[in-house]
Amino acid sequence: MPDKRLPQFVFLFTIFCSMLLVNFAWDPVLVRAADQENCMLCHRYSGLGCFDKDTGAKKIFYVNEALYSNTVHNNVLCTHCHLNLKEVPHKPAKKVDCGTKCHVKDPSTNKDFSHKIVVDEFRKSVHGESALFTYKDKQPRCKYCHTNPLYSPLRGIMAEKPGCESEALARCLACHEKSPWTKRFLKHFVSRTSSRWNNKQMVDLCNNCHADEEFMHSFGLETTANFKSTFHYRNVKYESENAANCLSCHGPSQPIEIEEGKPVQFSAHSIKSADNPKSSLFKEHRALTCGQLGCHEGANRFFASGAVHGTGTKPTLLRKRLVAEAEELTQEEKEEIKADIKKAKMDKLQLTIIWGIKAFYKLMIILVGGFMFVHQMLDLRITLKERREGRH
Amino acid sequence: MARKWGRRSEDQQYFARLSRAEVWQHNIVWISFVLLVATGMMSLIPTDWVTTMFGSYTTQVYYYRRIAHLVLAVLLIAGSIWHLAYGALTEAGRQMLKDMIPTYTDAIQMKQNIQYMLGMSDFKPKFDRFDYREKMEYIFGLIGTTVIVLTGIVMTFAPYFPKFMVDVCGTFHLCEATLASITIAIWHFYAIHWKPGQFPQDTSWLDGMVTMDHLKHEHPLQWERVMRERETAKKRSDDFSFLDTPSTKRQFNNLPEMEEE
Structure with a gap:
């Protein structure tokens, strides 16, 4: 067979x-x-x-x-960022340093490209080499905000027209060679013409850490959770174009003239503590920051005073710091903290007054509204009775 | 005969409870108030509700909301100023304000009416032109409008005021608006819409007229006064009825003599 x-x-x-x-x-x-x-x-x-x-x-x-x-x-090739990988299978990779030169040519200089400028700026910021970060694992790294993002699509009025990205690409290809580079350049250009994060995403990103009470108190900082009850956030909620997110004040994109004739450009990477004279929120610069074009133009120093998203816990946190670091602090620093406590107490008093007004109105709504409701229900009852008896 | 949506039946007698000026003052205030509440509360209610209502136009609606709120605020202020000027400069307005002043009698009547409504007494108080409910509402409205307008001005020109003052004004503005909306929804809407006999609405907001029956039931003291005045006028008219001839009429009214056919 x-x-x-x-x-x-x-x-x-x-x-x-x-x-x-x-x-x-x-x-x-x-x-x-x-x-x-x-x-x-x-x-x-x-x-x-x-x-x-x-x-x-x-x-x-x-x-x-x-x-x-x-x-x-x-x-970017993998080994341009993961530097210690020499063989296959490789040893555990080291943490990536975003300041490394990655051998991609920067078209503006024709030199090896690197994020070093931004990384250096970030290291000088409050989130970088701040004395607050005793524990380095608590420090935000590049990847915390930048997660190797995707190219953003073409947005705006043009985006309402389908296929506008291929039309734009066709215009590029009229002069440039049809290569992955041309497509990549267009996508890069399109991505960077608008902010990657919208206002709400920005607030949520910052609030991931800054609204966490336990985490913030470990640094001796107040939380920002009640930013969501401010008028600023109401504009953020509805994606209003000139809504103020965290960066609008802490790292404004509009240059602020903090020294006469020297406008300073801030960014998310250059955020500094409000006590730092180079910060956009240093007490001397606040009026300028609040008075940015499209915000509170004409703001004076009285308007630019007080806590925007304070919770009233600052005096306690400062007192704790004064006790905990009593031996390490100089007399001058202690006096400074005491002055801060005094100011924080005033902010707390202001918050208490606002809380009092709200409490008064809540009580009024319950009492007046309740009385009116009961009164009208009684009136309804007696009117119906009168109508039944033919007296109305 | 039932009357509907402002149509007046001919078998009823009417009384002008509001003057034309008062009707228009009320119209300006209620239209601006309702739209101010709508445009103001939009920033307080959950975002999802607003996006469900306006869909992809939410951002644009929210942008124009602010402009609309400011324009309506100007309308409310204009209406309020007209009302105050009317109260100060005209005889009818002065009388209206005088009648609106709360008295000890109002407190007594409030107590008597609550007892009557609770069934603790058979005595129903007789109210005059404005009863304690209307006086309460008017005074709350006066205070509320003053608070809302003053705090709203500070919020509009915020950069020129200290931040704490802006925060306090913002809190007052928001809370007062909430309180006003709730009281209007419970107190005023019941009285003019939901109360048996009023549904679907008290049409006096259209032309200021109420039926004599309504006046007799809700404001008996004013009804009695009106009836007395009408009787006196009728009596006076009857006493001089002998003068009611074509020649005397022409003489009294100073009219040109008509050619007889």
């Missing part, structure tokens, strides 16, 4: 062809162009990960190629 089974080499050949087909169909061309080091050989598997020996935290090393190809770093 003849053997009806397929010959073994046919079977193996079919499997090999199928694997090739799957491989070509699954791998996006763009990614393979960027993945010159063939890192995706392992990192394409979604199960790739481990648990940290010390903290037990789950670490995932999977890279979604399709997403990565549409991120702002799609043209």
Whole structure:
């Protein structure tokens, strides 16, 4: 009887062809162009990960190629950021330093590109090398806000027209070569013409840490949770164009003339403590910050006084600091803290007065509203009775 | 005969409870008040409700909301100033303000009326032109409008005032508006819309007229006074009825003599 089974080499050949087909169909061309080091050989598997020996935290090393190809770093080779990876399989990667030169040419200077300028600025800010961060793990790093973001789509009035991005690309291609670079340049340009975060996302991002009472008190700071009850936040909620988010005051994009004739440009990376004379919220600069174009133009120093999102816990926190650091502080610093306590007490009194007004009105609403409701219900009852008896 | 939506039935006698000026003052105030509450409360109610109402136009609506709120505030201020000027400069206005002053009698009548409504007494007090409910509402309205207008001015010109003052004014503005909305919804809406006999509305806001039956029931002292005045006028008219001839009429009215056919 003849053997009806397929010959073994046919079977193996079919499997090999199928694997090739799957491989070509699954791998996006763009990614393979960027993945010159063939890192995706392992990192394409979604199960790739481990648990940290010390903290037990789950670490995932999977890279979604399709997403990565549409991120702002799609043209950067893995080893340009993960510097200590020399062989395969590699040793545990060190933390990435965003100030590293990544060998992508900066088209404006034709030199190796780096985020060093921003990183240096950030290190000088309150979130960088501040004395507050005794524990470095509590310090926000670049990745806390920047998560290798995707290119933003073309937005605004033009975006209402479908396919406007391909039309814009076609205009670029009229002069430039049809290459991944042209597409990437357009996407980069489009992404940077508007802020990545909208006002609400910005507030939520800051509030992730700043509204956490326990976390903020560990630094001796008040929380900002009640920013959400301010008029500023009401504008944020409805995506009003000139709504004030956290950066509008703490790192305003409009230059502020903090020294005569020397306008200073602030940013999210240069936020400084309000006690720092270089801060946009230093007491001498507050009126200028509040009076920015499109905000409270003409604001005077009286308007720019007092806490915007205070909770009244500052005097206690300052007193605790005075006690805890009594031996380390100089007499001058102690006097400064005492003056701050006095000012914080005034802010607390103001908050108490506002709380009192609200409490008074709540009581009035309950008493007056309650009386009126009962009165009208009694009137309804007696009027119906009168109508039944023909007296109305 | 039932009357509907301001149509007057011919078998009823009417009394002008509000003058034309008072009707228009009321109209300006209520229209601006309702729209001010709507545009103001939009910033307080949950965002989801507003986005459900206006969909993709929410941001634009919210932008124009502020402008509308300021324009309506100017309308409310103008209406209030007209009302105060009317009260100070006209005879009818002065009489209205005089009648609106709360007296000891109002306190007594309030107590008597509550006892009557509770069934503790059979005596129903007789109210004059304005009863204690209307006086309370008017005085609350006067105080509330003053608070709202003054605090609103400070908020509009915020950069020129200390921040604490702006915060205090903002709190007063918001709380007073909430209190006013609640009291209007409970007190005034019941009296003019929901009270049996008034539904769907008391049409005096349209032309200032109320039926004599309504006046007799709600303001019996004023009704009695009006009836007395009408009777006296009728009696005087009857006493001089002998003069009611074409020649005397022409003489008294100083009219030019008509050609007889």
